[in-house]
Amino acid sequence: VSSAGDIAGAVRSGARSAADVVEEHLAVIAGREAELHAFNLVLADEARAAAAEVDRRVAAGEEVGALAGVPVALKDNLCTRGIPTTCSSRILEGWRPPYDATVVSRLRDAGAVLVGKTNMDEFAMGSSTENSAFGPTRNPHDPTRVPGGSSGGSAAAVAAGFVAGALGSDTGGSIRQPAALCGVVGVKPTYGLVSRYGLVAFASSLDQIGPFAGSVADAALLLEAIAGHDPRDSTSLPGPAPALRAVLGQGVEGLRVGVLREFVDAVELDVAARVTAAAGALEAAGAKVDEASVPAITLGLSAYYLIATAEASSNLARYDGVRYGLRVDGEDITAMYGATRAAGFGAEVKRRIMLGTYALSAGYYDAYYGQAQKARTLIIRDLDAVYESYDLLLGPTTPTTAFELGVKADDPLAMYLSDVCTIPSNLAGHPAMSIPYGLGADGLPVGVQLLAPALGEATMFRAAAVLEASLS
Amino acid sequence: VNVLRDDVPGPSLDRDEVLAMAPAAEDGRFRVPRILGEAP
Numbered sequence: 001v002s003s004a005g006d007i008a009g010a011v012r013s014g015a016r017s018a019a020d021v022v023e024e025h026l027a028v029i030a031g032r033e034a035e036l037h038a039f040n041l042v043l044a045d046e047a048r049a050a051a052a053e054v055d056r057r058v059a060a061g062e063e064v065g066a067l068a069g070v071p072v073a074l075k076d077n078l079c080t081r082g083i084p085t086t087c088s089s090r091i092l093e094g095w096r097p098p099y100d101a102t103v104v105s106r107l108r109d110a111g112a113v114l115v116g117k118t119n120m121d122e123f124a125m126g127s128s129t130e131n132s133a134f135g136p137t138r139n140p141h142d143p144t145r146v147p148g149g150s151s152g153g154s155a156a157a158v159a160a161g162f163v164a165g166a167l168g169s170d171t172g173g174s175i176r177q178p179a180a181l182c183g184v185v186g187v188k189p190t191y192g193l194v195s196r197y198g199l200v201a202f203a204s205s206l207d208q209i210g211p212f213a214g215s216v217a218d219a220a221l222l223l224e225a226i227a228g229h230d231p232r233d234s235t236s237l238p239g240p241a242p243a244l245r246a247v248l249g250q251g252v253e254g255l256r257v258g259v260l261r262e263f264v265d266a267v268e269l270d271v272a273a274r275v276t277a278a279a280g281a282l283e284a285a286g287a288k289v290d291e292a293s294v295p296a297i298t299l300g301l302s303a304y305y306l307i308a309t310a311e312a313s314s315n316l317a318r319y320d321g322v323r324y325g326l327r328v329d330g331e332d333i334t335a336m337y338g339a340t341r342a343a344g345f346g347a348e349v350k351r352r353i354m355l356g357t358y359a360l361s362a363g364y365y366d367a368y369y370g371q372a373q374k375a376r377t378l379i380i381r382d383l384d385a386v387y388e389s390y391d392l393l394l395g396p397t398t399p400t401t402a403f404e405l406g407v408k409a410d411d412p413l414a415m416y417l418s419d420v421c422t423i424p425s426n427l428a429g430h431p432a433m434s435i436p437y438g439l440g441a442d443g444l445p446v447g448v449q450l451l452a453p454a455l456g457e458a459t460m461f462r463a464a465a466v467l468e469a470s471l472s
Numbered sequence: 473v474n475v476l477r478d479d480v481p482g483p484s485l486d487r488d489e490v491l492a493m494a495p496a497a498e499d500g501r502f503r504v505p506r507i508l509g510e511a512p
Contacts, residue, residue, distance in 0.1 A: 098489045231477060322502050327495035333507045 004070045004164040004218040008111070011069030014058055018051035018069030022113050025071040029115070029162045036138045038147075038157040040076045040086055042116040047071065050113045057111075065111030067225055072107055073157045073166040076117040077124055078209070079198035080104055087200050088132035089122045091319045091326045091344025101198020102233065103167055103209050103226045110225040115163050118153030122346045123316065124174055124202045126150050127418040130409050131348045138405070139182060141444055145402035148178030148418070151212070155182040158212045165222045166212040171202050172304050173397075173422025175210045176434040180397035180447025183436040185219045185464070186212050188422075190454050191429030192237035194223075195230030203311035204235075206304075206426040216435065216464045220244035223457070237455075247458045248465040252285050255463065256390045258292025260451070263395030263421045270441040271396045278437050278448040279394055281470035282463060292393060294386050296378040300424040303379070305416060306359045306372035307427070313356030319344060351412065376427045383428050387453040392463055396421055397434040397447035421449060431457050435464050437471065 002010075010016035026044055033039060054069045074080065077087045079097035086092045100108075107114065121131035129137040129152030137152045139145040140160040147156040151168025155178035158166050168175040170188035179186025187210040194209045201207060211222035227241035259279050264272050283289040321327035321340035328343045330336035345353070359368040386393070398418060408415040425432035431454070434447035448467065452460040487500060496503035 095493060098485050098493065321495055322504055323490075324493045325495075330505060333505045336505045 002164075003215055004067065004213060005221055007070050007164055008066060008068045008221070011054060011058065012064055016069070018054040018113060019048065021069050022047050022051040022071055022115070025115060025161075025163060028160070032140070032160055033162070035143055036140055036156055036160055037135055038118055038137050038153045038160065038162060039073070039116040040088060040119050040134055040153070041084060043083065043114060046083070047113050047115045050108075054111050054113065065109060066221060067107065068111035070112045070165060071115045071163045072112045073116050073118045073154055073163040074104065074114060075120055075151050075154050075166070075168045077120060077169055077200040078104055078167060079200070080114070080117065083117070085117065085200070087123045088120045088134055089344065089346065089349070090133045091340070092324075093326065095325050097198070099198060102195035102230045104198065106226050107167075112225070116157075118151070118157055118166060120153055121150035122349050123200070123312070124150040124169055124171055125312070125348050125352055127173070127177055127415050128403075128405075128408065129153060129178070130405065131346060133346055136405060139402045141183060142402065144404055145444065146181065146405055148181035148398070148402065150174040152178045154212050155179050155184055155186065158182070158184045158214055164214070165218055167209055167222070167226070168212055169199055169202070169207055169209050170422075170426065171206045172308060172426050173419040175212065176397050176422045176432060176447070176449060177418055179212055179434040180436070181402040181445065183445030184212050184214055185216055185433065185435055186210065187219050187223055187433040188425060188431060189223060189227060189457060190237070190431045192235050193227050193431070193455070193457070195233040195236050197230055197232040201315040203308040204315060205311060206308055208426070216461060216468045217245060217248060219433070220248060220461055242455070242457050244458060244461045247462055250462050252282055252287040252463050252466050255287045255392060255459065257282050257287045257289045257463070258386060258390040258393045259289065260297070260393045260395040261291050261293045262295070262297050263449075266420050267396040267399040268440070271398070271400065271446050274437045274440070274446040275394065275396050275448050278467055281467055282394065285466045285470070287463070292386050292390055294379075294382045296375070296382040297424045299375040300379055300427055301416065301420050303372040303375040304419075304423040304427060305355070306368050307376065309352045309356030310359045310369050311356070313353045313360060316349070316353055348412070379424055380428045383424070383430065383453070391452075391459055392456070393451040395449050395451070397449040401440040401442055401444035401446060425451055430454055431460055433460060433464060435467050437467060
């Protein structure tokens with residue numbers, strides 16, 4: 001199975017047909033999907049039709065875009081017109097959105113072939129994809145282990161070779177954590193770089209869409225295709241997509257990289273050892289590497305679970321059985337609301353709605369939500385200060401390699417700790433990415449994380465390319 | 473700095489397409505159970 005860049009190049013030149021490429025990938029899916037359950041829905045017929053259209057355009061000499069014929073998967077919280085979009089929740093089962101998310105339109109316009117909608121933790125709330133109403137996804141490297149989450153289906157689909165790239169969403173680490181656990185590249189862009197129009201909202205001040213790919217260059221290709229201003233998202237930043245592929249060969253000579261002490265201290269020794277190795281590789285390539293500290297970053301986990309739940313409690317109020325999705329009848333409207341939400345939401349979603357509602361309640365608002373927002377400001381201030389001395393920060397993506405299914409399913413706090421190293425970038429709105437960097441003591445993939453200040457994607461991708469090259 | 477766009481009407485979602493996804497609709501509107509204590 002070849003890379004997204006190779007596929008697009010071959011399809012654009014006519015050396016390979018998009019139809020053949022999609023059949024090859026559908027065959028890989030047929031071989032392992034029953035075991036892994038990466039998808040909520042495989043769109044075989046639609047993918048074949050889209051590939052045939054790409055081939056027709058190539059034959060006619062028409063422009064086909066940078067992702068011509070590239071099979072991609074979409075997390076099932078990205079709206080696809082006329083195609084079910086469930087968020088892995090019973091409450092949206094069967095719903096077919098009346099519009100496409102902006103990222104979906106952009107992928108189609110670039111010639112990508114949408115192969116399916118991927119499994120996730122319900123409404124993106126979780127770190128293992130075990131919170132899906134449709135059953136868990138399994139890690140392609142070891143099916144007894146979780147793929148991480150919440151975008152576990154997208155990460156597993158790329159790791160298994162089902163698709164050449166995928167999109168996920170990252171509210172507290174939901175792209176980077178599963179990327180690390182599945183051994184693929186995952187990017188959370190700067191808040192506002194990628195339009196959220198058509199992303200089903202979880203926590204609107206934290207949510208951001210980003211790519212999964214098998215290589216740094218493919219991640220750059222995908223991010224270039226989906227980034228850039230969108231008038232339909234009021235938080236979309238002005239300006240076009242950044243040039244990323246063009247800078248991948250520029251190296252890290254002279255870049256100042258800080259190894260984030262608070263993150264390294266939070267993880268298992270075998271994971272920390274890979275961070276040390278990555279730091280050595282950047283230093284060998286000419287970067288100036290030393291230890292950095294961002295003390296307030298340790299407030300991140302607590303602040304996040306108040307802010308994200310508060311925003312979720314507001315966003316998820318829309319699932320009321322009136323306009324779309326599940327309705328469970330009741331004798332009056334209040335009974336209908338209650339019955340619908342009781343039947344439609346899973347346990348973790350209910351837990352977070354209750355936590356968030358409490359954090360926002362009169363009399364407790366200042367003590368919880370208000371305090372959390374102050375902590376968020378401190379984290380941003382400390383990160384801004386450290387970026388006066390560093391161009392990038394380096395750390396682990398996750399505390400451990402992929403854990404076994406079930407071991408954290410009944411312990412929400414243990415599960416929340418999986419995101420301790422990824423949450424601060426969401427609170428700050430900064431970009432960060434996970435790059436596979438060797439194996440842990442158990443032989444499973446370890447991801448190292450690069451963090452950059454707002455709109456620092458180009459610098460971040462340069463360092464990612466150096467890390468990737470240092471492994472081969 | 474004014475960051476608002478010009479106040480120009482644009483297309484919106486098709487009403488029938490949206491209502492087709494509702495659990496219950498009637499006469500171009502969402503239908504819901506009774507809200508107050510009136511007879512159904």
